[in-house]
Amino acid sequence: MMANVKKALANKGFVVGGCIFLAIALIALVGPLVWTVNPNAQEMTLRLSAPSPAHPFGCDDFGRDLLARVIAGARVSLGVGIAVTLATSALGLVIGAYACYNERLDHILMRICDGLMSIPGVLLAIALMAMMGASVWNVIIALSIVYTPSMARIVRSRAMVVKEEPFVEALRVQGASTARIVWLHIVPNVMAPFLVQATFVFAEAVLSEAALSFLGLGIKAPDASWGNILQAGKNVMRKAPWMIFFPAAAIIASVLSLNLAGDGLRDALDPKTKED
Amino acid sequence: MAVDSEALLRVSHLTKTYPMPGSGFKRQVFTAVDDLSFEIAPGEVYGLVGESGSGKSTTGRLICGLERADSGSIVYRGHDLATMSERERKPFRREIQLVFQDSSTAFDPRNRVGRILEEPLIIAGVRDADERHGRALSALASVGLLAEHYDRYPHDLSGGQRQRLNLARALICEPRLVVCDEPVSALDVSVQAQVLNLLRDLQRTTGVALLFITHDMRVVRHMSDRIGVLYHGRLVEEGAAEDVIAHPSDPYTQELIDAIP
Numbered sequence: 001m002m003a004n005v006k007k008a009l010a011n012k013g014f015v016v017g018g019c020i021f022l023a024i025a026l027i028a029l030v031g032p033l034v035w036t037v038n039p040n041a042q043e044m045t046l047r048l049s050a051p052s053p054a055h056p057f058g059c060d061d062f063g064r065d066l067l068a069r070v071i072a073g074a075r076v077s078l079g080v081g082i083a084v085t086l087a088t089s090a091l092g093l094v095i096g097a098y099a100c101y102n103e104r105l106d107h108i109l110m111r112i113c114d115g116l117m118s119i120p121g122v123l124l125a126i127a128l129m130a131m132m133g134a135s136v137w138n139v140i141i142a143l144s145i146v147y148t149p150s151m152a153r154i155v156r157s158r159a160m161v162v163k164e165e166p167f168v169e170a171l172r173v174q175g176a177s178t179a180r181i182v183w184l185h186i187v188p189n190v191m192a193p194f195l196v197q198a199t200f201v202f203a204e205a206v207l208s209e210a211a212l213s214f215l216g217l218g219i220k221a222p223d224a225s226w227g228n229i230l231q232a233g234k235n236v237m238r239k240a241p242w243m244i245f246f247p248a249a250a251i252i253a254s255v256l257s258l259n260l261a262g263d264g265l266r267d268a269l270d271p272k273t274k275e276d
Numbered sequence: 277m278a279v280d281s282e283a284l285l286r287v288s289h290l291t292k293t294y295p296m297p298g299s300g301f302k303r304q305v306f307t308a309v310d311d312l313s314f315e316i317a318p319g320e321v322y323g324l325v326g327e328s329g330s331g332k333s334t335t336g337r338l339i340c341g342l343e344r345a346d347s348g349s350i351v352y353r354g355h356d357l358a359t360m361s362e363r364e365r366k367p368f369r370r371e372i373q374l375v376f377q378d379s380s381t382a383f384d385p386r387n388r389v390g391r392i393l394e395e396p397l398i399i400a401g402v403r404d405a406d407e408r409h410g411r412a413l414s415a416l417a418s419v420g421l422l423a424e425h426y427d428r429y430p431h432d433l434s435g436g437q438r439q440r441l442n443l444a445r446a447l448i449c450e451p452r453l454v455v456c457d458e459p460v461s462a463l464d465v466s467v468q469a470q471v472l473n474l475l476r477d478l479q480r481t482t483g484v485a486l487l488f489i490t491h492d493m494r495v496v497r498h499m500s501d502r503i504g505v506l507y508h509g510r511l512v513e514e515g516a517a518e519d520v521i522a523h524p525s526d527p528y529t530q531e532l533i534d535a536i537p
Contacts, residue, residue: 166381170445173340174396175369185384 004192007268014264020257024250028074039068040222048240058242061232070246072224077206077254080139084205087144088151089198095148096155097182097190100163110156113149121146121204122211129217139218143208147201154197158190192269199262203255210251226251283315283351284485285339285453290348290358292334292509308334310509312348316453321479321486323500323517325493325532331509332489336455339487340374341365352453370400373446377458379438383430389416389441390426396449415444419474436467443475447482455487460495472498493532497521505529 008014043063051058057066095113099106116124128142162168163186171181212218213227221228226247233243290312293305309331316322326332337343339350341357350357352368360368376382383392393412402408413423419440430438439459446454459475460468476499479486488499496503496517503520505513505528513526524530 166376166378167384169342170374170376170382171395171399172342173369173372173374174399174449175366176395176399180399188386189384 004269008265011264011268013260014268017257017260017262017264020253021261024074024254024257025078027071028078031071031074032068035067035071037065037068039064039072039224041065048236048243050240051242057246058240060229060243061236061240066229066242066246069224069229070226070250073226073229073247074250074254076136076219076223076225077209077227077251080136080143080209081202081206081254083140084143084147085198085202087140088147088201089194091144091148092151092155092197093187093190093194095152097159097187099152099156100159100186101178101182106156109152113152116145116149117153122208125208125212126215126217129212134217134220136219139209139212142212143205146208147204151194151197151201154193155190158193159186162186162189193266196262196266196269199258199265203258203262206258207251207255210247282317284318284320284353285316285487286349286351287315287335287339288313288349288351290335290338290350291346292331292338292343293346307509309338309345312506312509312511314504314511314514316485316487318452319479319483319485320502321488321500323488323490323496323503324506325490325496325503326506327491327532330506332491332506333457334509335506336374336457336487336489339453340372340455341369342374370396370449371451372453372455373449373451375439375442375446375454375456375459378462379435379442380431382438382442383445385429385431387430388426389421389428389430389433392430392441393445393448396445400449411448415448416441418447418478419444435463436471439463439467439471440474443471443478447478447484450482451484453485453487455489457489458491459488461490461492468495475499491532493521493536505532 041064043059046055046059046063048061049055049059049063055065055067057070060066060069095109099109119127125142125146128145129138132138132142168181168185171185209218209225210227210230213225214231216228216231219225219228221232229247230244233240233247237244290309291307292309293307296304296306312331312335314322314324324332324335334343338345338358345358348358352372355368357365357368387395390409390412393415394408397408397411402411413426416423416425421437421440421444425433425437425441430441433441439462442459456475460471463471472495475486478484486499488496490496500517503513503515503517504511505520505526507526507528513520513524513529520529521533524533
């Protein structure tokens with residue numbers, strides 16, 4: 001375990017991506033305490049005003065401070081990302097680990113996963129959002145449904161390999177219960193691909209939340225989200241390009257840093273790169 | 277049938293088949309173990325010899341309950357393990373243990389030696405952590421490992437040390453029968469003898485019965501009281517170790533003996 005941590009910290013991509021992402025997370029966390037402007041306060045005289053010392057990111061079409069809105073959007077986007085990652089991780093682990101221990105359950109769960117995975121992710125999310133209505137909680141539920149199958153698949157495929165290892169057979173010979181084998185021996189041994197997938201799910205959830213909000217199916221105005229700031233900005237793209245630039249930069253930075261960290265983590269945890 | 281009442285394990289008419297890959301609609305099967313019958317007395321070392329693919333490992337796995345037999349019985353101290361449900365079998369699990377050939381995959385790579393030895397005790401219901409610790413240390417000592425190995429990971433140990441750990445783990449719950457599946461064939465020749473002598477000593481002091489599975493006639497002669505020779509899943513010859521090697525009655529046994537360099 002410690003060896004893996006060391007290996008991950010030696011990986012440039014993981015460190016750079018991780019640092020950028022931590023910086024974004026820190027801004028989301030303490031930003032509103034430092035930049036105390038109300039993200040929803042309208043000042044019509046400042047409508048679409050360009051970036052200035054008083055409003056570093058400029059103002060939007062209602063004269064609201066864009067920096068405050070991007071920070072508020074970061075809280076929403078990263079919050080949704082964290083919630084979706086936690087939900088898919090928990091569901092994916094349980095489904096994946098138990099599917100490999102019960103053939104009938106495996107068939108049922110994997111066919112459901114196949115069905116869900118055959119529909120493009122964003123399309124499925126849109127359909128679910130249309131059914132449930134726009135709200136933060138529904139975004140989290142919809143995206144969790146969309147990303148759980150891929151997580152379950154990855155956990156299952158690795159768990160299938162671990163399950164056939166002689167040490168698991170040794171535990172069976174000792175009389176270990178299925179729960180003991182699954183939770184104390186299989187789950188810890190699927191952690192590497194699981195953590196890598198979790199970072200990718202996080203990135204995709206941030207991106208999809210932005211897409212849903214952009215389409216008006218996610219976070220509702222006046223609450224800020226990177227997606228709905230972009231949506232408002234697209235109508236005034238020529239007059240006020242900063243309305244597109246800053247939320248887009250925030251999305252790109254967070255998704256890119258997460259993918260970078262995930263790639264680095266995958267390289268670091270890949271058993272093929274292990275020297276022992 | 278005086279032998280029957282004495283037998284620790286009596287395998288009768290054991291058969292195990294596997295579907296052949298790619299046989300399509302014909303449903304061809306490969307018979308790994310074919311109507312196999314033999315007995316092991318308490319404290320006896322029974323050598324099961326045969327080339328690879330002769331069904332000897334499958335026999336071991338059937339006895340340990342890692343596979344289900346198609347037909348036949350595995351009667352252990354009067355109870356038929358072959359027809360038992362998983363739940364019924366549980367109390368018998370710790371009495372029959374298995375030593376694997378490949379010690380590099382026989383342990384959870386995330387567990388330290390101490391945990392590896394204590395887990396069977398936890399499963400067996402030994403609640404007292406101090407007792408588990410003490411038994412793990414004495415198990416280490418009994419196989420010639422040191423107390424300092426307790427905090428190591430299995431991949432920090434050499435192949436010979438890992439196989440000693442394998443023996444320690446199999447014996448820690450005081451089983452009555454240990455199935456040793458080619459326990460030394462993955463080791464260097466110089467280390468093989470050490471591990472075999474250790475196994476022989478442990479067998480004598482604990483009085484555990486061994487089902488010793490190997491393809492190597494030299495090893496089986498060194499270890500076993502009785503030998504069964506397996507050929508294509510069938511027992512072609514059985515008898516006291518010295519008799520079988522001195523006067524083989526089956527041509528296949530002769531071949532195996534001739535293969536000794």
